[in-house]
Amino acid sequence: MDTVHYILDNWDYLLMLTLQHLWLVALAVGLAIIIGVPLGILIVRHKWLATPVLGIATIVLTIPSIALFGLMIPLFSLVGQGIGALPAVTAVFLYSLLPIVRNTHTALDSLPPGLREAGRGIGMTFWQRLRWVEIPMALPVIFGGIRTAVVMNIGVMAIRRGDWRGRSGSAAA
Template structure:
């Protein structure tokens, strides 16, 4: 139970920081395609770094300030890994709004800021939330490496089980990590449904039987 709570703690501390950084960046680059290409490319490079290597890099970078071991390198590594899906989805969502709708909003006198928060943002919520869900599920799996840098978590059971050739220990750790990822994803789907404007929700149409 302690390792489960520690795993959850690492994820819940890292992902909010990633959202706070990623969503504003997505908004900022939404009207700057050249800058967006550079930012997304840099984030893509970060994603190509193997998870374990990124944790190791964080340990080395933070070692001079005596933060190389513990929860700090784990949080930073997961946060960096989570940037791409949120930034990319935010950018794509904001730029997928119909130009005709934006022109109509300008026609009724809305300012650029009003268009962003009253038109673009509500229409973009489903896609942005999809990016957040991907980032969190990714963070849950990557957080298994947190135990290797002294941050604890469910990775303890997986790596300890491998070291002891204990299949049940590895399996239990993997199953709990999977269940945690699925559970958080389902919870966020409910949050996404709650945040999505009613007009964008797809509701089943009842068919009437013609006799």
């Protein structure tokens, strides 16, 4: 019953924290989409880049989230933002890259070659084929990567406000 009373007494504060949490995740994943989808397109076009780009993104994802937040603090302390939203958004952005880049790469790389040939056959440029044929066909898989990034990072962002700084729940925004 104490939990119910706490929620009822603090609903406005809890709503504010929830909206802040969702905003930070949306910001980080939005930035990852802006960078990750073009990066996925680039590594499909230039195959030699796929291994290093996906390798680096995979290595970043293997770093435990609390350790990555810990690495962000001294880095962002150099610009006066050691603790707060900027290091958290950066960490979640880095975590979001792998599913988005990998799914974009996989979706575009696995399209039937006949689609590209048909586009070439009717005189489409690379950019026209990409816009009108390849991306629309790849969207379900790309959105799967975005969904994975969002779900994964809702949990990762929650660590930002936890006990990891020794002040349970009182972390600065």
